[in-house]
Amino acid sequence: MPDVADFIRKLQRRRIEGSHATARQTAELLRSVVSQTRMPYTNQAAALLDSVRAVGEQLIAANPVELAVGNIVRRVLHIIREEDLSSSAVSFEGLMISEKSDDEEDVDQKGGPVLSAAAVAAAARSTLRPRSLQTLLEDGPTPAVPSKSSSAGDSEGKSKSDKSTMGKRLKHSVIEAINLLIEEIDDCYEDISEQAVEHIHQNEVILTLGRSKTVKEFLYAAKQKNRSFRVFVAEGAPRYQGHVLAKELIQKGLETTVITDSAIFAMISRVNMVIVGAHAIMANGGVIAPVGMNMLALAAQRHAVPFVVVAGSHKLCPLYPHNPEVLLNELKSPSELIDFGEFSDCMDFGAHGGAPLMHVVNPTFDYVPPNLISLFITDTGGHNAAHMYKLIADYYSADDLVIKRKSTSSN
């Protein structure tokens, strides 16, 4: 598949950057992979899982530091599992109903409405994922999941049709679900920024570091709701994306102050809330974010300023930061820090026995431990750091955490 090779190359050469773009493109690519997969007669879900996993492994290897790729691959795998379960549940339930319809008549009448196929599917889904607080709450009062019920409802009628159409249906429903995922990725900014007014209050001072599109939208949304507040932007050396953000904010009429990263500690006492974006949220509630963020988080903790991370759900990574697969950081070119020409004589390997005395290190990310983070705002609402693993359990299935064809082929 040429698309895959092309995308892998782009990832490798770091030509796609930013988790949002990467996530979206990964989802699109996987959708085309799913649609191109030939479906066998038996065990169709396994075939889909295998092909997605095969591509996913390559994608993750192409740019291991971009965790969004792995997240989306796992999300898609999870989608396939879910759809498989629900469709098999539907067919099973369909058979049950047709055979035992006369016997169960009275039961139906007694127990209220018939358990719809969708409800069974939801139940099956809840067995698939570990029991989390949220699923318990969801499943208790409303047994049917409304979003899925329509598709499951249609399928009920055709449940007895032959297996090839069923295969198509599985594929079809997986593609549908991936489309929903893409939509979700696209809409994450809106969903997050809807919550802005609940968090940003009148005359507050907000501090942010670097440039995050999520933060920008969040602040815009608050501004649109006529909240008046001030924003401090730490410039985010060495890329100085903070300068860009400041420009964008000013165009929207937000009062903005640019400070250096090193002035954060001096300014933090005047700040009411720190709102930052993230590169990835790990399963333990820790955050991988642009360099300098840990310093900011520590400063916020010292002055008891709330440290809020806004991030779309595609940044939720089911791995822990200590997992060996996780590449936490990437060292970029030192030329972002210093001018090569100016320092070229300090880096002459001809002298000093071949080892220059000057080294320049330019890490991209920081790891912020969960205890420093007051609140996560994702597209599903606000969460505590300690709650992250449960949220993650809703999106991913435990079997997919390690994506290696060989090790998981036995599944």
Place this chain on the structure above:
Amino acid sequence: MAQKKGGKSAASDDPEELARTPLQAVLLADTFNLKFRPITLERPKVLLPLVNTPMIDYTLAWLESVGVEEVFLFCCAHAEQVKEYIGNSHWGQSHAGFSITTIESNFSMSAGDALRFIEGKNVIRGDFILITGDTISNMSLTEALQAHKDRRKKDPDTVMTMFVKRSKPMPLTHQTRLGNDEIMMAIDPETKQLLYYEDRFDSSKRAVTLDKSLLADNASLYLRTDLEDCYIDICSPEVLTIFLDNFDYQHLRRHFVKGLLHDDIMGKKIYTHEIDSSYTARVDNYRSYDTISKDIIQRWSFPLVPDVLYAGNRAQMRLQREGIYKAPDVTLSPSVRIGAFTAIGSATIIGENSSVSNSVIGELCTIGRNVSIDGCYIWDNVTIEDGCRLSHSIVCDGVHLHAGATLEPGVILSFKVEVGQNITVPAYSKVSLLPQPSKQDSDEELEYADTNSGVIDSPSIASISPANIEHDHVSSFDTEQSVLLEGGLSGVGYIWTSCETGNEEEWRYSVAPIPEEKLKEFYAKMFDEDESSSDGEQTGITHSGELISESKSTDFDDSDGEYKGDVAKFEKEVEETFERALGGVAEENVQLEINSLRMSFNVTHAECAGAVFQSVIKSAIITSNSSKSNLLKATIDAIERSKGLLSYFITNVDEEIEVILKFEEMCMEITREFAPIFSSVLHQLYDKEVITEDAILKWESEKADADESDKVFVKQSEAFLKWLKEAPEEDDEDE
């Protein structure tokens, strides 16, 4: 992708270029020099690994990243190997970012020939990028390409945009960190037009000769020595035709660039584009191989770094702390010490108590126990047995070092060489399985071994090595000692004599750092130069200063005055030396001292002779009281005493005349006591054979036209002169 789109939209704005030609690149996969011999006898330079990835991969990856759509790969030496590599790699496949076409010519000896050959193929349709296959870069091309196109629109005579990068040369050795010589460029500060290019500029002379018109035609210009030529050019198609017209152009810079700059008739213009933050460098010699490898490990070339750019089949290296790159399947004994900035390739095994620092180790290597490796480049499949010591060397594929072998700094071991037990390979030696071509033939620009050398017919190692072993055991090759075999164990390989540069210059381009002693030597030399010519600084050029063409007339006066002062100073020095000599220093030592004084003050032989004579005469005054006869006697004694010295410094007629004139001057000014006895002293000098008859007569004839006041001494010695003139006649009569 973004760049590509940018290029497209920019082109569509321009009505002339609606029929857009794809961006093309000519990649020369042959460097047409011998700097990487003997390695390049067996493998083309572009396929040599640079931090475990062939150089050409870096170049192709860059071309792809800047949105090049068609690449013409020109191969000459080892064309088959290059083609095979490209065919097997992902570059040759359809989903690569560009199409790649190989052009093969076995008869091209230079970049000029290659470009003429490509011209003949008629494939270049528009502006193209000219690059060699050993260039590492991560710069963006969009801006420079646009600038080039804009200039082309304004002035169709623009043929080329050259990329330059700021890089300070080392003040001591006058070479850049890549081991290249300093380059002197004159650039128009406004338009960035290149006005002057000299790649063999010697800044130690502190002077540069520029064409007068250069200063006349340009209001201002920058003379810079802190630039490095990246050897990446954006060329217009005219470049090819220029090469075709000037069939003697071989070298891109030495012939083409200089040729265009000197040639006013064609009026072609070359511009420069200075790169700021991004990285560009070319592997031109072993020193740059070392430097660039280290730059890559320190990630200057990001994203072309080992943990990102890797196309091999084996496990990819991952970056760990302290700049250590390690593949996941490396086997290290727990006691191995890995220093900072080291890369270790896949499936390599390192034994107990070994230490590795500042080095790159390839794939599938086996390294034994107690081995120390510092600053080395070890390629694939190398076996190093226990107790070896390697420092600052390049070890190619398949080399086997037996236990206890030592590689001194700067050693190059070519493919499959074996070094016997406990043998030390001396510094800067190059060892290859292939014997060195006996003599450098005229077409030395070829990268591969020429069949003319008569030693080998094919570069296949398998067929040769058994013969070599036998040959080596019998006798050593040529005049070279077979150091490898002294241990009597299985060493295989020839030691090459350094051919081009000579041993003296070997350290300059070696993979090893410059030895301390050399640096000290240079430091001392520079210090001396500064001492003696610190006044001459006004001609020196600051690193990027603007040269101001005024204030020249005053300079000359200054230097003239300086000059006179120097001579007086010199005379004083000589006098002091002479006084010390009277204290009983051996005559040779005095000679030596005065000679060295003469050289350091840069005075002529004649002036020196005069100074010595003056010292001799002055010594006479010191030892005598003022009576006339005593003075004469003392003078004669002094002359007698220093006769050897005088005759050493006074060797020809001119110097003798100088001595007489000096004496005359002394008599009139400093030491008037001598005035009465001038003729007697002159006679004495003649008698002692310090001054010959010719000189005296010449002196007289010179004085013939002088003022009356100047003739005092001539008149005084009239009798002596008369006698002199008669004397030869007597001689004649005698015969």
